[in-house]
Every structure is written in structure tokens, then in C-alpha cells.
Amino acid sequence: MDIQRITSPGGITAFLVEHHDNPLIALRFAFRGGSAQDPQGKSGLAYFVTGMMDEGAGDMDAAAFQEREQELAVHMDFNAARDLVTCSYQTLTARKEEAFDLLKTVLTEPRFDEDATERVKGQILAGLKLDQNNPVNVASRAWSELAFAGHPYGLPIKGSFETVPSIMPDDLKGYADRVFARDNLIVVAVGDIDPETLAKDLDHIFGGLPEKSQLAPVPDATLAAGPVREVVEMDIPQSIVQFGLQGVMRADPDFLPAYVLNYIIGGGGFNSRLMEEVRVKRGLAYSVNSHLFPFQHAAVFMGRVATKNEAVGESLDVIKEQLSRIAREGPTEEELEDAKRYLTGAYALRFDSSSSIANQLLFLEVEGLGVDYVHERNGLIEAVTLDEVKRVAHRMLDADRLITTIVGKPVEAVPDPAHAMA
Amino acid sequence: MSEALSAEDSVSARKVHEFFLDNGLQVIVIPDHRAPVATQMLWYKVGSADDPKGISGLAHFVEHLMFKGTEANPPGQFAKVVARNGGEFNAFTRNDVTAYFERVARDRLPTVMALEADRMSNLRFSDDEVKSERNVVLEERRSRVENAPNAILQERMMAALFPGHPYGIPVIGWYEEIEGFSPEAAVAFYKRYYAPNNAVLVIAGDVTPDEVRKLAEENFGSIPASETLEPVRVRPVTAAPSEPVVIQLADPRAGRITVQRYFPVPSYPSAKPGEAEALDLMMRIVTGGAAGKLYRRLVVEEKLAATAGGGYVRPLRDAGMLAFDAIAAEGVTAEQLEEAMTRFIAELRQGSVTQADLDRAKSSYLAQFVYAADSQDELAGHYGGFLSAGLTLDQIEAWPARIDEVTVADIEKVAATYLDPARSVTGILEPSAESLAA
Structure with a gap:
């Protein structure tokens, strides 16, 4: 397997593995930050943001965006982890140009509309309600609280009934503004694309992001003393x-x-x-x-x-x-x-x-x-x-x-x- | 603007090879030379719907026992050998099939094929192993069902949806029947169904058809065909419910109100030509994520649900089902949500699907074939699952083209035929007063 390291004219670096057997491109990227960047009293913010990424961008409201996504047959999947926000983005080669345009719009012009925010909030709260009765989730959440008391890692990634209702469009936008940037971006690509094209596409997709992120420092955590x-x-x-x-x-x-x-x-x-x-x-x-x-x-x-x-x-x-x-x-x-x-x-x-x-x-x-x-x-x-x-x-x-x-x-x-x- | 994706775009140059050994073993080879890795799947055409009366869960139990060992490979050896060769393995049981799979570096394929061939005819287990494994399955049932109210409700809904047919019985089996498993019943079941003439071997990855043929001959060639196997799997005819059934379950663990509605329909293997494809596309239009019509209606427009979805459950040999489900928004009652779902389904039955809906759904459906072809285990699962449920290779290969042919009129027809309220089963799960984990 040949792993290439490429740097775009705009200075974005990425690993690439070319594979031309199957007409698709798998792009994966991450922003350092994750839910450890959730502000005090707003735990669940990063998770909320990732739930909003297909709820409208640019001149498309949620419905228009989701129809476009289906029409182009792209697979877009954002996730929040403790230290990272990740995205898996796949497109057929035949749809690459439009698919990358769509991704650029998602990253640089997310809308965080009021009604979409309320809808996703309702979904997160419904999910929390289900999790509350799922013993595996309860055990895992309780464990993190116990082990990491006082550290961001002790807070629930999905937030809580106290914090999620208080999250507003401004909070979402604030998180995206602070975290979606180029200095904490990590990108890799695999599949039906050559290095020159990828380099150009990287600048197109990510070039509009701010150069610097504004991450709050996260201290190293010490686990609670057992037993x-x-x-x-x-x-x-x-x-x-x-x-x-x-x-x-x-x-x-x-x-x-x-x-x-x-x-x-x-x-x-x-x-x-x-x-x-x-x-x-x-x-x-x-x-x-x-x-x-x-x-x-x-x-x-x-x-x-x-x-x-x-x-x-x-x-x-x-x-x-x-x-x-x-x-x-x-x-x-x-x-x-x-x-x-x-x-x-x-x-x-x-x-x-x-x-x-x-x-x-x-x-x-x-x-x-x-x-x-x-x-x-x-x-x-x-x-x-x-x-x-x-x-x-x-x-x-x-x-x-x-x-x-x-x-x-x-x-x-x-x-x-x-x-x-x- | 891009042009609509066509069926041709979705078929890659990949070629799938098929041959049979003299003892009846069907072999499928799907070459993919991108990485030096091979996936082996062995599908037996036996599942929970073949469990003897009163011994529900036996097919699944035999799947567990398949890891207990043979004379050549004593207990624990299977997992050890696969792991020492850097491989991964697993197994699962469904209504109509039981499958075993291994993923290994390509040059280790002979080793894992020898293991599968060995346990096709030489399985041994002790009474003590049966007892201990019975407890493992009871724990599995507690995890999957007893600890999860939604699973309890689903068991009841399936029983109502397929009255008198074994699809109404849970794959894992009823608790009391699992407790009664005997070594004798397991042996008889194994002897009858585990045979080359009842299996499909699928090898995907960095292999050639010739080398797989040679390996399959060497490993499986000498295993005799089963003589006690019925030539055709005899099952009761599926009977749809004759009047609407509503099942309500109140459980303190439920969390939120959920409403689900099922309809029995034909499956890909059992449908008349074109019907399954129309049902499949209809359900993609209705339940395909946030762009789905059901979500649009219940979540976005009427704000009665927090989420809504469902699907067409396909690989059941004798029948399939349509599922619609929704989780109530805060403050919405089960009655309100159910009423809205009923209204939505009635409109769908009268023909609410548009050409634009269909075009979008086709485009995303056809793209699925390309995405699936990225992964050799997905391909092996796709071909193995449908072949062992009764489709032919030609039928599977012609699938994208048949999806492409579906018209709005086809969808209107299946909607009118199958979305009959009289044949529906509705499940309502409500949290009861006290919550357990406040």
C-alpha cells in the first residue's frame, strides 16, 4: 500500500491512498477539540453541533439540504468524541464536484436555524431518555462521572437534561467558529482520486475555514483513587x-x-x-x-x-x-x-x-x-x-x-x- | 447539474463466479485484489424457522455449539487457530439461515477452510458443555430481550404478524424452551441440516476462482451429502393477521412513547416480479433518513415525533415486512402519534409518492451498490444472504437494473395492495409511572 503525503497550495496536508478499482472517494477528517471543549454548563454542545451538520447550510434549509444529500448519494457522518469531532464523507467519483461543493458549504456556512435547532434538541433529549433506561449507557456514564469527577472527561458527551435545553443556535455557531479551523484539522483521503486533484479540492473544501482555532486548554486528568x-x-x-x-x-x-x-x-x-x-x-x-x-x-x-x-x-x-x-x-x-x-x-x-x-x-x-x-x-x-x-x-x-x-x-x-x- | 445515476453506473467490473461440488455444495467466488485479505462465509440454509416445534431457539443454540470442537480440533482450538493466524471470526443465526465467517490474510485461507469443513461433519460436544452453553444463551436472551422493553414488544408484534408461521417465534427462542434444550435434540438437528448440499460457501477477496475450486474440493469434497434433508423446505403458508392488531406495553424502562406499525408483505424470494423492488423503493422514499417522507411529516411538519423511520425487511425466505416507527415528541400522546401515522399511511396507500421522490430514491439506492462493493465482507454478506434465502445469482446480478425499472405506478400498486389496515400490527410502548434510573 502506497501512502502519499500531500500538501495543497494553500498549505493543507493530507495522507492519500489511491485506489482506482471502485468509483468512490472516501474522505475522512477531524478537528481536534471534541466534547472536551464544551463550555461550563453546556455539556453536549459538540455532540449537538454534529447533529446539526445536515440541517441546512448556505441557501439550503434542512429539507433542501437533505434532498440534495440524497440526490448526490453522498454519505456524510459527523461524530463527537472526547478529543475530536470527526467526519466520514464518501462520494461516488461521478458526483465528486457537487459533493465537495456541498461539503464546503456545510463547513463554512452551517445555518443552525432556530427550528432545526429545536428539532434536533428534541431528538437529543429523546435519546437521553432512552439512554437513561439502557443499563449499558447508564453504567458507562456513571463510570466516567465517578472516574473523572471535576474534569471535562467526567461530563457526558451527549449532555444532560440540565444542559441540552440551554443550548441555543448562538452556542452551536460559537462552537463551530472556535473549533472548525485549519490549524487543528486532520484530513485523509482514499480511493478514486489523484494527488493533484486532491490538493486542489482540499483548498476548495477547507480553504474558507479560519486559519486558527480557539481551543480552551484541557488539563491532564487523574483518575479517582479506587476502590x-x-x-x-x-x-x-x-x-x-x-x-x-x-x-x-x-x-x-x-x-x-x-x-x-x-x-x-x-x-x-x-x-x-x-x-x-x-x-x-x-x-x-x-x-x-x-x-x-x-x-x-x-x-x-x-x-x-x-x-x-x-x-x-x-x-x-x-x-x-x-x-x-x-x-x-x-x-x-x-x-x-x-x-x-x-x-x-x-x-x-x-x-x-x-x-x-x-x-x-x-x-x-x-x-x-x-x-x-x-x-x-x-x-x-x-x-x-x-x-x-x-x-x-x-x-x-x-x-x-x-x-x-x-x-x-x-x-x-x-x-x-x-x-x-x- | 449532474445527470441521474443509472443502473450501469452502479455495476463495477467485478465478476462473481459460481460452481457446485458433486456433493451439492454451492461455491461463490468474488475476487477483489486490492488487499491481501480473504473473507470466508459459510451459509447453511437453516434458521430459527426450522426449529422443531417446542424447541424454539435450537438453530441458534447449535450455532453456539459449533464452537465447541471436534476430534481433530478440541474445545477452544477453533478460536485459537484462527487467532494465531491473525484472523477474525463470528457467526449469526437468522430466521432462514445460519452463517459462519472468517477474515484472514489470503495465504491463511486454507487453514480456516479446513476448520469450517471439519466442523461441518465432525462436531462433538459433551453434556456439560450443553449445560454451560445453555446458561450462556439464557444470559444472551437477558441482554437482548429481557433487559430491553422494545425487544419484548417486538417479539409480541412478530407473533401477531405471522400467526401460525415460525417467523412469529423469536430467533433466540422462548426462555422456557431454551432451558429445556437437550444434547440429543441438538445432535439430531446438526446431523440433518449441516451438510454440503444445504450450504453456500462464499469466498471474497484476494483469490482466484481456480484456487478456491481446488481448496473447496480438498476440504469439502469428501463430505457426504445429507440424506435426511427435505428437497424443499416445507413451511406453513404465511397467514396475515385478519384484523388490525394493537399490542400495548407499559414498562418503566421505556423512556419515551414509541409507536410502531408492521405490515406483512412478500420478500425478494417470495414476491412476484417487480413487487419487492417497488416495496423496497417505496420504503426508501418513506423512511430514508431525514429526507424520508415519514420523518418530514411527523417530525418536521407536525412536530409530533422526535424521530421517525422504518424499513423493508428483506431477506426472509417466505415473507417480508414493512415497518414504520416513531418516537413521540415531548408532551405528545400515543393516540396523537398513532393517529398521525395512520393518516400518513392512508395517504401513502392512495398514492402520495412523486416522480421526484422516486428519482432521488433510485439515485441513492443505486449508489449503495457501489458503496457496498468497497468492502469484501459486505459483498460476501450480500451474495450469501440472498443466495441462501433462495435467490439465484442471476437474480442478484440483475437487481440494479430491476430497481431502475420501477415506476411511480408500480409503487402505487404495491401501496394499495399491501398497506391494508386490516393486516397491520401496531405496537405501542409507553413508560409506566415510575422511572427506574432517575
């Missing part, structure tokens, strides 16, 4: 348990060892220790997994299990025991070998379609890893040693410090003495 546990009572037969700890940052030399470790614990599906112990051996749950989330200002190791109320205590005990054991002993040589074989072998699967390639390239840009990372990455995974994984396991996995949220009607096992003291 802490919160139970949210909900009258459901199955409890959702979310548990987590301080993770490892992307720039930390221990990141890749931690990444490999997470695969062994709960990232590897049926090959993970948690799946084996909780589901396969004991039939306690349908799903149990773990993840590593390196945000820009914090890192989290987090897992989740869904199990019937009666089995919450036993499931958590099994999970803690597994975490403690791996912290003490590390993984086996064989587990490490298996993890490396999977992670290196599966890397190619992330590059099998234009949109998946675009995803990977965007990630490289966001993390500042550079083009060569694609070719170096498997070597870096291969180089991870058992000692490194043991060290990071010991450092990261203090099972007595878990931050846990449980949603449901858990019937708990008798706590062991260590937990009783907490």
Missing part, C-alpha cells in the same frame, strides 16, 4: 458491570506492552482469559471484555460484563482474581506468543476497504505516528518482551483499586476481608 463502587438500582434481570483502572497513555513506552496485555486479558474474544473463565468455564455471562482507551489527556483500562443479578458477586470475584493473578505472574510465554501472532496477522485486515484504510490513516495522523508506522507497527509488536508485559501488568492491574459501576439489582457475594476494609 470505589457505585450501584445504580434498576429493575432488570441482568446487571451490567463496568470496571476500570488507570491505563497507559499512547506516548508512554509501555503502551504497546499494555495493548498486548489487554488482548490477553479481555481484548481477544474467545482467546481472552476473562472470556475463558467467566463465559466458557462457568457460563456466567454472554459477554465479557476489556479495552484500553488512550485519550489525549488520560488513559483508561476498562472492562464490562453482563450477568444475571444473582451472579454479579461471583463474576466480579472471578474477574478480580484473574486481574490479580496476571498482575502477580504476568501472562505465560505462550499467551504472549499467541497475542503477537494475532495482532500482527490481523493488522492487514484493517486495510481491506477504502473506508477502513481511511480510518487507519486518520488514526495515524491524530496520534502523530507518521506514514512509516504502518510498516513498522508489526515489528514493534513483535519486539514486546514478556518482561515488559509483566512490568506493565504489575503497574496497571491493581484489582483492589477498581473503579466499578453496577447497574441492575445485583445480589452480591459476601465480600472478602480486603474489600470489606475499603
